[in-house]
Amino acid sequence: MKKFFSSILVAGLLLSVGVNSTFAAGGASGPKTYNSVGKIGAVIMNPYGIAPLTAIITTGGYHLENVSVLVKGKGEKGIDIKYNVSNSKILQHGGIPIFGLYPDYINKIEVIYTKFMPGNQKSEKVNETYSIYAPPITTYGSGTSQKTFLPKAEVIIPASDKVKNNLYLMNHLSSILPNAGQVVWNHPVGGALEWDYESYVWMIDTNGDIRWQLDVSKLRDPYDIRKKGNLMGFDQTKDGNLLWGQGQTYKKYDLMGRKIFDRMLPRSYIDFSHHTEETVKDTYLLRVANSDMKRKDGKNVRTVRDVIIELDKEGNVIDEWKLSDILDPYRDNNILAMDQGAVCLNIDASKAGQTVSKEDLEDNSMPFGDVAGVGPGRNWAHVNSVNYDPYDDSIIISSRHQSAVIKITRDKKIKWILGSPEGWSEEFQKYLLKPIDKDGKEIICEANGSKCPGYLNDKGGFDYSWTQHTAYVIPEKSNGHIRRVSTFDNGDSRGMEQPALVSMKYSRAVEYEIDEKNMTVKQVWEFGKERGLQWYSPITSVTEYQPKTDTMMVYSATAGMGDLVAFRKRKAELTPYLHEFAYGTTTPELEIKMVDGNIIGYRALVVDYKLAFE
Numbered sequence: 001m002k003k004f005f006s007s008i009l010v011a012g013l014l015l016s017v018g019v020n021s022t023f024a025a026g027g028a029s030g031p032k033t034y035n036s037v038g039k040i041g042a043v044i045m046n047p048y049g050i051a052p053l054t055a056i057i058t059t060g061g062y063h064l065e066n067v068s069v070l071v072k073g074k075g076e077k078g079i080d081i082k083y084n085v086s087n088s089k090i091l092q093h094g095g096i097p098i099f100g101l102y103p104d105y106i107n108k109i110e111v112i113y114t115k116f117m118p119g120n121q122k123s124e125k126v127n128e129t130y131s132i133y134a135p136p137i138t139t140y141g142s143g144t145s146q147k148t149f150l151p152k153a154e155v156i157i158p159a160s161d162k163v164k165n166n167l168y169l170m171n172h173l174s175s176i177l178p179n180a181g182q183v184v185w186n187h188p189v190g191g192a193l194e195w196d197y198e199s200y201v202w203m204i205d206t207n208g209d210i211r212w213q214l215d216v217s218k219l220r221d222p223y224d225i226r227k228k229g230n231l232m233g234f235d236q237t238k239d240g241n242l243l244w245g246q247g248q249t250y251k252k253y254d255l256m257g258r259k260i261f262d263r264m265l266p267r268s269y270i271d272f273s274h275h276t277e278e279t280v281k282d283t284y285l286l287r288v289a290n291s292d293m294k295r296k297d298g299k300n301v302r303t304v305r306d307v308i309i310e311l312d313k314e315g316n317v318i319d320e321w322k323l324s325d326i327l328d329p330y331r332d333n334n335i336l337a338m339d340q341g342a343v344c345l346n347i348d349a350s351k352a353g354q355t356v357s358k359e360d361l362e363d364n365s366m367p368f369g370d371v372a373g374v375g376p377g378r379n380w381a382h383v384n385s386v387n388y389d390p391y392d393d394s395i396i397i398s399s400r401h402q403s404a405v406i407k408i409t410r411d412k413k414i415k416w417i418l419g420s421p422e423g424w425s426e427e428f429q430k431y432l433l434k435p436i437d438k439d440g441k442e443i444i445c446e447a448n449g450s451k452c453p454g455y456l457n458d459k460g461g462f463d464y465s466w467t468q469h470t471a472y473v474i475p476e477k478s479n480g481h482i483r484r485v486s487t488f489d490n491g492d493s494r495g496m497e498q499p500a501l502v503s504m505k506y507s508r509a510v511e512y513e514i515d516e517k518n519m520t521v522k523q524v525w526e527f528g529k530e531r532g533l534q535w536y537s538p539i540t541s542v543t544e545y546q547p548k549t550d551t552m553m554v555y556s557a558t559a560g561m562g563d564l565v566a567f568r569k570r571k572a573e574l575t576p577y578l579h580e581f582a583y584g585t586t587t588p589e590l591e592i593k594m595v596d597g598n599i600i601g602y603r604a605l606v607v608d609y610k611l612a613f614e
Contacts, residue, residue: 036060038128040115041095045134050215051257053103053134058095063116066125069613070110071100079165079205083610097256099609100167100211101134137213140198142176145570150200151597153208153578160589163549163580164206169242169605172200172557172597173230179222185270190368190377191289191302192271196222196247199231200599203607208592212255219246226264232602233276233287240611243284245272250286255612266317267291269309270302279388283318284311285395287383290322293376301368301377308386308395319410321395323383324376326412327402332374333423334403337493338467339538339564340372372401389473391483398471398487403464405471405487407516418471418485418512418521420464421449422496433514433521435462440520450496454523460530462523465489465510470542470603474511477545477583481516484524486552488541502563505536509543509554509579527554527579527586535577536562542603546580551589554579557601576601 034042041058048054067085072078081100089097101107109130116123139149151172159166175181175197185191199220203212214231221227229247237243241254250272252260265272269288277285290303306329308321323329368377382400389396394409404419414431417424421432435443435452443462445452454463465471467490477484489508499505508528514521528535537558544553556577566572578592594601 033060034058038111038130039126040064040113043130043132044095045132046257047093048257048259050218050253051212051255052137052215053099053101053210053212054256055098055101055132055134056093056095056256057098057111057130059090061118063118064090064096065114065116067096067111067113069096069098071098072108072110073207074102074105074209077207079207079209081167081205081211081609083613085613089613093256093258097613098132099255099613101132103134103210103213104136106131106133137202137210139200140177140217142174145176145598147596147598150202150210151574151576151594151599153204154593154595155206155208155591156593157588157591159206159580162582163551163589166206166549166580166590167203167211167607167609168205168578169201169203169212169234169607170594171232171234171602171604172599173197173232173602174200174599182222183225183228184369185302188292188300188302188368190304191291192273192304192370192379193225193228193247195230195271195273195370196228197230199246201231201234204592206590206592214257219251229271230273230602232273234603234605235276235278236605236607236611237278238282238611240608240613243276243278245276245286247272250276250284255607255609261315263315266309266311266315268317269307271304273305274384275386277386277388279310280390281388282313284313285309285386285388286311287386290376293324295376299377303376304370304379304381305383306376306381308383308397321397321408321412323381323397323399326408326414327381327399327406328425328428329376329380330374331380331402331423331425333496334420334467334493335372335374335380335401337496337498338372338401339492339498385470385472387472389483390475391473391478391480396471396473396485398468400467400469400490403466403468403493405465405468405485416514416516416519418464418514420445420496422447431519433519435464436520436522437462438522447495454526454529455495460508460526463489463494463508465508466494467492467538469540470544472544474545476547483514483516484511485514486511486543486545488537488543488554488556489528490537490539490541492538503533505538505562506532507536507541507556507559509552509556511543511552525552525584525586527581528556533562534575535559537576537601538562538564540600540602542605544606545583546606548606548608549580550583552581552583553604553606554581555601555604557603561600574598574601578604 041060044056046052047056071081073080112127181194185193201214234244251262270291271289275287306323310319385398387396407415417431452463454461468487471487474484491507511525537556541557560575576594580590
């Protein structure tokens with residue numbers, strides 16, 4: 001009996017030793033957590049896997065309140081990033097979110113907080129500084145045409161106090177990688193599935209320093225239809241998060257990289273690109289295309305960049321604007337005048353300066369798909385932005401291939417067309433805005449209405465926008481039926497022609513005043529013509545009013561591409577320009593030149609990072 005009890009005792013002791021040994025070897029930790037480097041918890045780098053310049057300082061089990069973060073600027077002139085963190089964000093992330101780290105650098109972060117021991121009213125106010133190293137930037141590149149991992153930002157005109165603390169999300173793309181554009185749609189044909197490039201998304205401060213990056217490799221897979229496509233159309237929503245689309249999906253993530261949703265497009269639609277937007281009604285506008293449309297000739301096709309949809313927060317379709325039923329998909333004047341070497345991101349130096357013929361457009365053998373052509377199933381509209389106007393519950397679209405900014409009502413009626421009158425059939429004539437000068441006198445544009453004084457006069461003046469991008473209403477500067485609208489006038493097909501010399505091309509940032517009752521348009525601001533070919537962006541780019549700073553942000557995103565032949569032969573490099581202007585002026589509050597990247601700029605977006613945390 002003694003021997004039996006002794007055996008049990010020995011076994012118990014051995015089991016006890018075994019359990020303790022397991023703890024020591026890295027098993028269950030017991031009442032312990034990771035070692036802290038400060039007065040609360042551990043530091044977790046890149047907590048959600050796609051934003052490597054972020055971190056979380058965990059709570060360590062304490063309750064935290066009154067939290068503020070200061071990521072100190074690099075060197076004497078570095079830009080501080082400072083924000084408060086709400087209690088709900090502390091609970092969401094399990095700690096203090098750290099945003100805005102410099103890559104390949106030991107960052108100094110000052111955090112201030114009040115900590116409570118759970119169940120104990122006693123608190124301690126803490127002010128401590130962390131040293132956190134963030135890794136270098138890594139991107140997927142061509143290996144042959146790039147000089148750096150991302151374009152370098154050279155500050156030409158330092159930021160004024162008005163815009164000094166701005167942060168800019170940069171969205172670029174590369175079309176020359178061998179894993180791009182390998183798949184097309186079938187059953188039926190058409191669409192733009194092959195529009196699938198490597199994307200580059202990062203943020204810079206006004207010193208040009210990188211402060212955030214999105215690891216696109218975690219989102220794009222060229223061998224998976226669901227994960228193909230360009231990351232485009234970034235919009236910061238009212239809650240501070242980022243909304244964008246990618247091919248067959250649209251997504252919402254926070255600035256820490258946490259996924260809020262990643263959804264497939266509704267099944268009636270395909271090929272998101274260019275633009276997403278959250279409206280004041282808490283709905284989403286997306287520019288998409290039809291997945292299966294019956295043409296009048298009985299053919300079924302997938303359409304190209306000619307449908308707008310509105311979704312609720314749960315992803316349900318509220319409304320659609322099928323533009324081939326609203327506009328004239330066979331108006332070809334502007335398409336005939338466009339430089340076929342640069343059709344949005346489809347760059348072909350062998351066609352630089354060439355136009356397409358009317359016979360080509362009308363040829364029955366012309367393919368369906370992502371080709372500049374007429375009729376549903378081809379790229380006749382190329383809508384690159386859609387903007388909600390709450391004044392009358394309508395949308396404003398930018399149609400590149402019609403060189404027209406168009407307002408369309410909720411009941412799918414055209415309200416006005418801002419563009420050359422040339423080529424619009426009789427039923428659309430009543431919607432065309434009449435240009436007037438500052439005194440209200442009518443402006444006469446020559447050659448069927450396409451050659452306006454601003455085109456013919458070296459000093460500028462009124463002109464329509466040509467192959468434009470980003471047509472946005474400015475509610476803060478509008479008053480009832482008098483609406484202010486900004487756009488980036490790229491300038492291809494200006495005057496409904498190609499100039500005699502490449503050097504004659506130019507782009508503009510423009511603001512118009514539209515009187516919707518009297519159907520007139522007045523040009524009230526422009527910048528860019530004086531910069532000439534150097535500043536010319538044949539494709540992409542953005543002009544957008546910033547209410548927080550009362551400035552106009554402009555990104556000439558493909559400056560340097562004006563001479564396409566030289567660009568493709570690597571004798572010219574992309575040098576996009578980022579500007580901020582005090583409203584109504586043409587003297588920059590900031591000018592940054594992007595160099596050495598040689599990837600195609602798409603847009604820039606001012607990001608208010610405080611919205612994401614406070």
